[in-house]
Amino acid sequence: MALHITGDTAADELLTDNPLALLVGMLLDQQVPMETAFAGPLKIEQRTGAADAATIAGMAPDEFLEAFKQTPAVHRFPGSMATRVQTLCQTLVDDWGGDASALWTQGDPSGPEVLKRLKALPGFGEQKAKIFLALLGKQYGFTGEGWREASAPYGEDGSYRSVADIVSPDSLAKVREHKKAMKAAAKATK
Numbered sequence: 001m002a003l004h005i006t007g008d009t010a011a012d013e014l015l016t017d018n019p020l021a022l023l024v025g026m027l028l029d030q031q032v033p034m035e036t037a038f039a040g041p042l043k044i045e046q047r048t049g050a051a052d053a054a055t056i057a058g059m060a061p062d063e064f065l066e067a068f069k070q071t072p073a074v075h076r077f078p079g080s081m082a083t084r085v086q087t088l089c090q091t092l093v094d095d096w097g098g099d100a101s102a103l104w105t106q107g108d109p110s111g112p113e114v115l116k117r118l119k120a121l122p123g124f125g126e127q128k129a130k131i132f133l134a135l136l137g138k139q140y141g142f143t144g145e146g147w148r149e150a151s152a153p154y155g156e157d158g159s160y161r162s163v164a165d166i167v168s169p170d171s172l173a174k175v176r177e178h179k180k181a182m183k184a185a186a187k188a189t190k
Helices: 009-017 019-028 034-048 053-058 061-069 078-096 111-119 126-139 169-188
Strands: none
Touching: 009 019, 009 034, 019 034, 019 078, 019 126, 034 053, 034 061, 053 078, 061 078, 111 126
16 A cells, blocks of 8 residues: 655655654645645654654644744644644644554544544544545555445545545546535535
């Protein structure tokens, strides 16, 4: 299994190999292009040397913010997102022993249980949690019972709705087309 989300080999390898990086990428995936969000964990690692929840949570907030602000910035809202990443990491330390993958591996959980665990994380609402669950099921080897139903509509087989469906430049283009159509439809109903 290898993820192909960012178009950057090193960033995609980190996402594939480090469950925390994948979770942080999902957290950052708002108000920036998907590739930018999911490339963020590599920038964080390169600038801080940290790739684990305990180290990131324990960093001085001002130092961590400086790493976020370096050009190119990790996110267009470095202040709020740096705080969110550290809060997420502290939650993982407090509740999951610092192990992001425990969210979907500890106790052999079902899809609905993983969804519940994800929604309990800071910065993960219903939609983001469902998209991440679909990503786990479609590309990260998660096979918990009921994951497709719990992640609906993002877990739907053969769909191109979200980052969960990006496996190539072609699938990225299809996801972008879907998002564009959804925005146009939403605008038309206003």
